Amino acid sequence: MTDTKKPLLNDTFIVIIFAAAILAMPIWLDPIGGNYPDLLQKFAIYGIFAIGFNILFGLTGYLSFGHAAFLGVGSYAAVWSFKLLTMNVIPAVIFGVLFAGILAAVIGFLSLRRSGIYFSILTLAFAQMSYNLAYSVLTPITNGETGLQLARSDPRILDHLFSDSQASAGLPSTDLFGETMSGYPGFYFCAVLLIICFYISMRIFRSPFGLMLKGIKSNQNRMKYTGLNTRPYMLTAFIISGMYAGLAGSLLAVTDPLAGAERMQWTASGEVVLMTILGGAGTLVGPMLGAGLIKYFENIFSAFDDNVLAQAFSFLPDSVVEFVVPVVGLFVGSGWHLTLGLLFMVIVIFLPGGLVEGFRRVVNYFRSGGNAKQQSVEAQNQAGE
Amino acid sequence: MGDLVLHLDNINKSFGGLSALSDVNLHVEEGTTHAIIGPNGAGKSTLLNVCIGRLKPDTGKVTFAGEVLTGRQPHEIAQLGVARVFQTPEIFQEMTLLENVMIPALSHRDGAFRLNATELLSKQGEVREEAEHILEDVGLKDMMMVEAASLSRGDKRRLELGMCLILRPRLLLLDEPTAGMARHDTNQTIELLKKIKSRGMTKVIIEHDMHVVFSLADKVSVLARGQIIAGGDPQSVREDPKVKEAYLGGTT
Numbered sequence: 261m262t263d264t265k266k267p268l269l270n271d272t273f274i275v276i277i278f279a280a281a282i283l284a285m286p287i288w289l290d291p292i293g294g295n296y297p298d299l300l301q302k303f304a305i306y307g308i309f310a311i312g313f314n315i316l317f318g319l320t321g322y323l324s325f326g327h328a329a330f331l332g333v334g335s336y337a338a339v340w341s342f343k344l345l346t347m348n349v350i351p352a353v354i355f356g357v358l359f360a361g362i363l364a365a366v367i368g369f370l371s372l373r374r375s376g377i378y379f380s381i382l383t384l385a386f387a388q389m390s391y392n393l394a395y396s397v398l399t400p401i402t403n404g405e406t407g408l409q410l411a412r413s414d415p416r417i418l419d420h421l422f423s424d425s426q427a428s429a430g431l432p433s434t435d436l437f438g439e440t441m442s443g444y445p446g447f448y449f450c451a452v453l454l455i456i457c458f459y460i461s462m463r464i465f466r467s468p469f470g471l472m473l474k475g476i477k478s479n480q481n482r483m484k485y486t487g488l489n490t491r492p493y494m495l496t497a498f499i500i501s502g503m504y505a506g507l508a509g510s511l512l513a514v515t516d517p518l519a520g521a522e523r524m525q526w527t528a529s530g531e532v533v534l535m536t537i538l539g540g541a542g543t544l545v546g547p548m549l550g551a552g553l554i555k556y557f558e559n560i561f562s563a564f565d566d567n568v569l570a571q572a573f574s575f576l577p578d579s580v581v582e583f584v585v586p587v588v589g590l591f592v593g594s595g596w597h598l599t600l601g602l603l604f605m606v607i608v609i610f611l612p613g614g615l616v617e618g619f620r621r622v623v624n625y626f627r628s629g630g631n632a633k634q635q636s637v638e639a640q641n642q643a644g645e
Numbered sequence: 646m647g648d649l650v651l652h653l654d655n656i657n658k659s660f661g662g663l664s665a666l667s668d669v670n671l672h673v674e675e676g677t678t679h680a681i682i683g684p685n686g687a688g689k690s691t692l693l694n695v696c697i698g699r700l701k702p703d704t705g706k707v708t709f710a711g712e713v714l715t716g717r718q719p720h721e722i723a724q725l726g727v728a729r730v731f732q733t734p735e736i737f738q739e740m741t742l743l744e745n746v747m748i749p750a751l752s753h754r755d756g757a758f759r760l761n762a763t764e765l766l767s768k769q770g771e772v773r774e775e776a777e778h779i780l781e782d783v784g785l786k787d788m789m790m791v792e793a794a795s796l797s798r799g800d801k802r803r804l805e806l807g808m809c810l811i812l813r814p815r816l817l818l819l820d821e822p823t824a825g826m827a828r829h830d831t832n833q834t835i836e837l838l839k840k841i842k843s844r845g846m847t848k849v850i851i852e853h854d855m856h857v858v859f860s861l862a863d864k865v866s867v868l869a870r871g872q873i874i875a876g877g878d879p880q881s882v883r884e885d886p887k888v889k890e891a892y893l894g895g896t897t
Contacts, residue, residue: 463762463763463765464762466765466766466767467761467762467764467765467766468751468755468759468761468764468766468769469759469760469761469762469764470762470766471744471747471748471751471766472751474737474739475737475740475748477739478738478739478740479736479737479738481735482735482736482737482808483720483748484719484720484723485697485719485720485723485728485729485735486720486723486748486749486752486808486812487720487723487724487749487752487753487756487757487812488720488723488752488757488758489718489720489757490720493758496760496762500762
């Protein structure tokens with residue numbers, strides 16, 4: 261019983277810290293320019309997306325390249341719920357999760373017949389099929405390339421049932437029992453769901469079910485000859501992870517009620533892979549960190565232009581500034597992908613465990629004063645995280 | 646003792662025209678240790694692969710305790726109480742020894758699939774105790790928080806044996822459990838296997854090391870070129886001229 265020093269209390273502690281950090285984001289992101297509702301919502305939503313993706317990829321090692329399909333389905337289902345039923349976000353979220361779960365069951369059932377690269381290609385193929393369906397074939401449902409939007413003439417049965425005076429001008433906005441879901445309220449709604457999702461993911465990591473998924477990642481043959489049927493375990497993990505993506509998709513629609521086919525494109529699937537690996541696949545908080553970092557880069561770095569840079573480097577002599585600004589300029593503004601690419605390469609090469617492994621190494625270094633032996637022991641003790 | 650529990654009837658298996666097993670008949674008594682010996686390439690591992698469902702025989706069938714194993718999924722066969730130690734240890738390299746043994750322990754408790762995502766692993770006290778007990782049996786308890794990948798080859802085999810034992814199998818198939826071990830480790834493994842002999846499970850063991858075979862086996866079958874050429878108790882097999890010619894004379 262050497263590791264009983266990690267009891268339940270510790271996990272509760274992790275959730276409380278996580279919740280506090282998420283809910284306080286408007287405060288601590290303020291100095292680094294991350295405090296505006298739009299970006300905060302994206303942090304929370306893509307955090308959910310990445311945490312869900314990590315349940316599949318981090319635990320079982322099956323790399324899905326088609327998770328954007330579930331994100332898209334979640335969005336479409338949510339917008340339809342706004343159009344047909346009510347502007348309340350609760351049904352929208354429920355339908356988003358439900359439909360994504362159904363699609364995940366179908367795609368997972370077919371794709372999980374293969375493993376490794378074949379599984380990745382199958383999921384990619386299904387996602388691209390979904391994208392093309394949404395873009396052209398299913399235009400009556402998805403409104404094709406224009407994207408699905410709200411209209412004043414939408415039936416909204418439930419809303420009309422309970423209040424017959426719907427004469428207000430303009431489009432209605434999404435709400436949670438009267439509270440409009442844009443701006444900060446929208447962020448807090450997403451944040452609360454993110455915290456719940458984080459808690460569920462942690463419970464899965466800590467459960468016998470999670471242990472089995474890790475076993476599948478480690479040695480699927482041994483699992484079979486141990487008497488475990490790996491297929492239903494895999495499928496369940498795939499569906500859970502698809503439902504997370506559906507939730508994220510429906511939240512995108514909650515904060516901005518429209519859905520377009522581009523949300524299903526392979527770049528969106530690739531993005532969540534990047535987020536997870538950048539933060540640390542198989543770790544609890546890693547995917548959240550990765551999602552935050554990528555969305556931060558996307559929004560902040562891409563907004564930098566030469567004027568901002570010239571100001572930032574104004575302490576240097578003019579001749580140096582003239583040289584530095586164009587070079588650095590390549591990596592910000594529309595070139596922010598370049599920075600992201602470099603960062604990704606550095607992390608994959610030097611820190612295969614992602615940002616979380618980086619933090620762990622730093623912490624261990626300070627704790628043990630550079631004693632290598634103790635480091636490895638601690639790494640093992642924390643391996644469960 | 647005395648009841649036949651494992652039957653292999655008329656097993657044929659060939660790989661692309663090369664016959665690996667031809668018309669193999671083997672019957673194993675309950676509670677005994679049955680050794681299969683034979684030169685390299687005789688088809689010994691193929692025989693075990695047929696038993697656990699990794700390979701499908703071309704013809705013939707395998708029955709264990711009244712259940713036909715042929716055609717079943719590997720996990721179903723395992724759930725019927727058939728466990729196997731592989732020639733190269735099949736363990737969970739990236740996980741701790743405790744986790745390595747917890748997985749089969751949970752499989753034994755919960756069956757082939759159970760959606761227990763809401764339970765906490767840290768609350769599975771009984772399973773954990775059982776796992777620690779097994780690790781103690783195979784002499785690895787001190788290292789239970791160590792990653793399995795860092796074990797020596799001999800320890801990995803013992804871990805795998807522990808992973809099989811915690812399933813409480815009725816039939817244990819061992820594929821060269823002492824291959825590549827130093828003499829000291831081999832003797833330890835023999836002691837361990839003798840200890841579990843008393844638990845009344847049936848064992849089929851493939852072995853090159855005659856020292857191991859004669860200290861463990863109740864019955865020996867000799868496989869050469871895909872056929873059983875001799876069988877019986879160890880002493881009579883040792884003296885069989887056919888066996889000497891095919892195997893013992895050449896290698897020992």
